[in-house]
Amino acid sequence: MKKLVCYHKGKMMSVDEAGVSVNDLGVQRGYGIFDFLRVSGSVPLFLEDHLDRFFHSASEMHLPVEESRQEIREVIFSLIRENNLKSSGIRLILTGGDSPDGYQIIRPGLVIVQLGIQSPPDTIIEPGIRLLSYPFQRQLPQVKTTDYLMAIWLQPWLKKSGGDDILYYNQGMATECPRSNFFILTKNQVLATPARDMLKGITRKQVIRLAQALGIVVEERAISLDEINTAREMFITSSTRRIVPVRKLDDMIFEHHPQDSVTGKLWRAFYTQEMDLVSMG
Amino acid sequence: MKKLVCYHKGKMMSVDEAGVSVNDLGVQRGYGIFDFLRVSGSVPLFLEDHLDRFFHSASEMHLPVEESRQEIREVIFSLIRENNLKSSGIRLILTGGDSPDGYQIIRPGLVIVQLGIQSPPDTIIEPGIRLLSYPFQRQLPQVKTTDYLMAIWLQPWLKKSGGDDILYYNQGMATECPRSNFFILTKNQVLATPARDMLKGITRKQVIRLAQALGIVVEERAISLDEINTAREMFITSSTRRIVPVRKLDDMIFEHHPQDSVTGKLWRAFYTQEMDLVSMG
Numbered sequence: 001m002k003k004l005v006c007y008h009k010g011k012m013m014s015v016d017e018a019g020v021s022v023n024d025l026g027v028q029r030g031y032g033i034f035d036f037l038r039v040s041g042s043v044p045l046f047l048e049d050h051l052d053r054f055f056h057s058a059s060e061m062h063l064p065v066e067e068s069r070q071e072i073r074e075v076i077f078s079l080i081r082e083n084n085l086k087s088s089g090i091r092l093i094l095t096g097g098d099s100p101d102g103y104q105i106i107r108p109g110l111v112i113v114q115l116g117i118q119s120p121p122d123t124i125i126e127p128g129i130r131l132l133s134y135p136f137q138r139q140l141p142q143v144k145t146t147d148y149l150m151a152i153w154l155q156p157w158l159k160k161s162g163g164d165d166i167l168y169y170n171q172g173m174a175t176e177c178p179r180s181n182f183f184i185l186t187k188n189q190v191l192a193t194p195a196r197d198m199l200k201g202i203t204r205k206q207v208i209r210l211a212q213a214l215g216i217v218v219e220e221r222a223i224s225l226d227e228i229n230t231a232r233e234m235f236i237t238s239s240t241r242r243i244v245p246v247r248k249l250d251d252m253i254f255e256h257h258p259q260d261s262v263t264g265k266l267w268r269a270f271y272t273q274e275m276d277l278v279s280m281g
Numbered sequence: 282m283k284k285l286v287c288y289h290k291g292k293m294m295s296v297d298e299a300g301v302s303v304n305d306l307g308v309q310r311g312y313g314i315f316d317f318l319r320v321s322g323s324v325p326l327f328l329e330d331h332l333d334r335f336f337h338s339a340s341e342m343h344l345p346v347e348e349s350r351q352e353i354r355e356v357i358f359s360l361i362r363e364n365n366l367k368s369s370g371i372r373l374i375l376t377g378g379d380s381p382d383g384y385q386i387i388r389p390g391l392v393i394v395q396l397g398i399q400s401p402p403d404t405i406i407e408p409g410i411r412l413l414s415y416p417f418q419r420q421l422p423q424v425k426t427t428d429y430l431m432a433i434w435l436q437p438w439l440k441k442s443g444g445d446d447i448l449y450y451n452q453g454m455a456t457e458c459p460r461s462n463f464f465i466l467t468k469n470q471v472l473a474t475p476a477r478d479m480l481k482g483i484t485r486k487q488v489i490r491l492a493q494a495l496g497i498v499v500e501e502r503a504i505s506l507d508e509i510n511t512a513r514e515m516f517i518t519s520s521t522r523r524i525v526p527v528r529k530l531d532d533m534i535f536e537h538h539p540q541d542s543v544t545g546k547l548w549r550a551f552y553t554q555e556m557d558l559v560s561m562g
Contacts (some may be wrong), residue, residue: 006303015303015304016299018301018302018303019299019300019301019303019307020291020301020302020303021296021298021299021300021301022287022299022300022301022374022394023296024301024390025307025311025433026307026308026311026394027305027307027308027374027376027427028315028374028427029299029374029427029428029429029430029432029433030307030311030312030313030426030427030428030429030430031311031429031430031433031434032310032311033307043400055420060432061434062436062437063369073304074416078376083342090382091309093308093309095308096433102372102396103429103432103433104436105433111303111308113303113304115304115383136420139354139420139430139431140430140431144313145311146310147308147310147311147430148311148312148384149310149311149312149420149421149428149430150420150421151310151384152306152310152312152377152384152386153312153342153343153382153421155303155343155385155386156343168333208545223454245407248334263413
């Protein structure tokens with residue numbers, strides 16, 4: 001098997017050669033940020049949105065980036081060319097870097113890897129996934145940090161409890177899934193999604209835009225678990241999975257049929273847009 | 282300069298050669314635990330306590346350890362021999378390991394590094410340090426995870442605000458400093474320290490034992506910021522710094538003189554014990 005190429009410390013190299021120092025704050029203190037984008041055809045989807053968020057996360061975490069935005073773009077296109085993967089994702093990781101005292105940030109290090117991932121299906125997932133709610137508030141939720149401690153720690157519980165994914169809530173308000181945003185269609189046909197205490201996803205942003213273009217009223221605001229109880233539809237959004245209907249949250253079942261619902265309408269709009277972006281290449 | 286030797290993936294190697302894979306969950310998801318102990322003379326202080334905690338943290342985080350306790354002990358003694366550092370610390374880091382999907386734990390990886398650190402001074406620090414309180418609750422606080430996101434993120438604020446260290450509190454209750462536990466001597470001459478929502482330090486455990494041996498009443502219980510306001514003395518404990526008096530928390534000043542206080546008495550008991558351990562070496 002051909003070894004994948006990645007970018008590390010200013011150079012392109014085989015993934016096997018790229019090692020993060022054991023004294024890196026990313027390893028020692030979990031201090032780092034990242035971004036992840038899907039490559040469809042050979043198009044890095046919503047690249048500029050992801051770069052915006054990447055530089056925002058870096059700046060929020062006091063992590064200077066040595067590479068310019070243009071240099072990062074070029075690395076990404078060169079990875080796509082060299083690795084020539086059928087279906088993939090690009091992950092940018094910026095860690096705190098080597099630290100003499102294991103605490104001070106001196107010189108952060110950027111790693112860009114491409115990895116083969118399964119392409120999301122060409123039809124909407126039916127009947128949808130099962131979410132389990134869990135009381136948790138991420139620290140620095142507006143930043144895409146590498147902190148997934150709770151999400152990974154909860155995996156055995158999730159499996160045992162028969163859920164597909166987790167919905168975090170805090171003081172009765174639902175915020176986000178560990179790797180996705182969520183939307184509900186309220187009983188009054190409003191599309192609602194949280195605006196605070198969560199990470200603003202790129203797919204979330206696109207879905208809001210597409211919904212508005214379709215004439216759907218969108219509200220970005222706090223959503224309680226109680227309100228979800230009365231919702232008509234619920235779905236989650238993420239770069240890897242596009243739009244995925246939720247059929248169950250805890251014991252609450254959503255009765256809509258994904259195809260015929262607003263969820264389905266948004267899925268088709270999103271999918272069509274992606275195909276357009278890919279064909280424009 | 283002689284390169285330090287470390288342990289990584291079952292082998293001893295130069296620290297420069299040891300690289301954690303960019304696909305390791307420790308790098309990608311901040312998923313890892315660690316422990317840190319100080320070496321005094323050539324004695325790894327309270328080694329068995331640290332190993333107890335290390336294995337406890339690993340188990341809490343669903344991270345199997347391939348090395349036996351005895352193998353880890355041998356690695357530590359061999360690092361101390363080979364690196365021959367005057368004053369040092371040993372850090373054990375267990376990360377989630379390479380993961381095909383960046384989420385599942387397959388095979389965790391252990392790194393053991395030794396690093397030169399400044400020896401804590403041979404007299405109690407006077408007049409003590411300044412703490413600033415900050416509202417925060419660590420996730421999974423009873424486990425020594427590598428999650429120091431908030432602690433490092435707060436460093437610029439701490440520096441700007443003229444503090445030496447941070448005291449986390451949650452709902453009015455003080456819990457811990459990012460890398461230390463804290464104690465107060467109450468107005469009734471009771472030595473009190475939190476018992477929940479924090480990490481139980483090894484130095485904390487020793488201080489409790491020494492205090493009891495000195496006939497001081499010790500209480501492990503919740504401590505509010507209000508109660509600290511009325512305390513006679515306050516100090517923090519950590520493996521790297523032993524016992525350090527607090528002279529100021531926010532705007533509150535502790536008037537005692539470290540030498541003549543209960544803090545001083547405990548410092549001397551702790552220091553004497555350390556010297557005994559080293560001479561028995």
